[in-house]
Amino acid sequence: MTLWLPAIIAFLLGSIPFGLLIAKSKGINIREHGSGNIGATNVLRVVGKKYGITCFFLDFLKGLVPAMLGITLVRFSSQNNPMELTFLSDWATTLPDTEQTKVQIIQVITGLCAVLGHNYSPWVGFKGGKGIATSAGVLTAFMPAALILLIPIWAAVFFTTKYVSLASIVAALSLPILTHWGARFHHVNGDKTQPTLWEAGTWNKPLFFFATFIALMAVWKHRANIKRLLAGTENRFGSKKN
Numbered sequence: 001m002t003l004w005l006p007a008i009i010a011f012l013l014g015s016i017p018f019g020l021l022i023a024k025s026k027g028i029n030i031r032e033h034g035s036g037n038i039g040a041t042n043v044l045r046v047v048g049k050k051y052g053i054t055c056f057f058l059d060f061l062k063g064l065v066p067a068m069l070g071i072t073l074v075r076f077s078s079q080n081n082p083m084e085l086t087f088l089s090d091w092a093t094t095l096p097d098t099e100q101t102k103v104q105i106i107q108v109i110t111g112l113c114a115v116l117g118h119n120y121s122p123w124v125g126f127k128g129g130k131g132i133a134t135s136a137g138v139l140t141a142f143m144p145a146a147l148i149l150l151i152p153i154w155a156a157v158f159f160t161t162k163y164v165s166l167a168s169i170v171a172a173l174s175l176p177i178l179t180h181w182g183a184r185f186h187h188v189n190g191d192k193t194q195p196t197l198w199e200a201g202t203w204n205k206p207l208f209f210f211a212t213f214i215a216l217m218a219v220w221k222h223r224a225n226i227k228r229l230l231a232g233t234e235n236r237f238g239s240k241k242n
Contacts, residue, residue, distance in 0.1 A: 002093050006073050006110040010066030014117025014134060017124050018058040019043045022051050031124075035224075039129030041164050056133045063114045063137025070110030071141060076103045083141045101206065108210040111138035115214055119221060130221040132168045135214050139175070142207060146178040162236035165225035172218035179211040 019038035023030035026047055030038055033046040040059055044052020072085040077097050095103055118134040120126045139147045150171045158167035183203035184196055194200070219226070228234035 003074055003106055006066065006070040007106070007113045009069060010110045010113040011117040013066050014062045014114035015121040015123055015128075016058075016062060016117075017121050017128065018062070019055045019129060020124060022055050023047050026051070037129055038124065038127075040133055059118060059129065059133035060137040060140075062118055063111065063134035064140050065137075066114040067107075067111040067138045067141035070107045074103055074106045074110075076100045079103070083144070104204050104206040107142075108206040111142060112210060112213065114138055115217070119217070130168070131214065131218060132172070135172075135218065138214075142210075143179065143182065146175065146182060146211075149178055150174060158237070162238065163229065163234060164237050165222050165234060166229060169219055169222050169226070172215040175215050176208065176212040179208045183208070 017038050019040065019042065020030055022043055023033075023038075023046065028047060030036075030042060030046060034042045036042070040052050040056035043055040068083050068085050069088070071079075071081050071083055072088050073092050074095075075081075075084070075092055076095050076099060115131045115134050115138060117128075119128045119131045121128040136147060136150075139150070153174050154167045154171040157170045158164060161167070183198040186196060225234055
């Protein structure tokens with residue numbers, strides 16, 4: 001039970017519908033306006049810029065905090081992750097290095113539960129946002145270098161097209177590629193005289209499957225946007241149309 005406690009916490013934290021609560025505080029039912037989505041983009045369009053930014057930040061934390069808890073509370077002996085919450089180390093369950101893959105699976109499931117909690121919140125009839133901000137929070141804990149590369153990819157598509165949805169889809173689909181590339185680029189213990197993680201067979205396989213899954217889930221959650229993009233009816237950012 002101790003091993004799976006972070007995943008349970010992650011789902012519960014991820015399920016908090018901040019977008020709905022923020023809009024409700026202004027007397028607005030966000031599900032009845034704009035795209036009907038409770039995510040940060042719709043909050044920004046319907047309620048206002050500062051509320052959209054606040055929603056994005058809170059949704060981001062819903063992914064970051066649970067993922068950091070997962071990394072901290074379930075770990076393997078030689079784990080050295082700068083995103084660990086060291087003040088909670090006394091509560092950690094530490095498994096031997098021979099169970100590294102098991103630990104990585106549990107950590108990845110914890111991050112995934114945060115995203116699933118956001119996308120399918122039980123507090124709003126198992127509906128929710130599209131998981132972009134929450135996924136970004138999880139990725140910050142798991143692989144911050146990949147997130148640093150995803151930001152300019154997202155920005156390039158967005159500023160070129162003004163479509164938030166298209167930028168999010170392209171960034172999401174780029175994630176598994178970056179995860180795979182990282183395994184082939186990084187060396188064991190950061191020592192370039194050592195083989196790469198891919199060559200040594202010690203790359204984080206569960207993380208790659210996680211990246212692939214959330215990329216596909218992001219595309220699925222954007223399926224209505226994709227239909228509108230293909231039909232030429234998707235709203236560009238800044239459009240006054242709902």
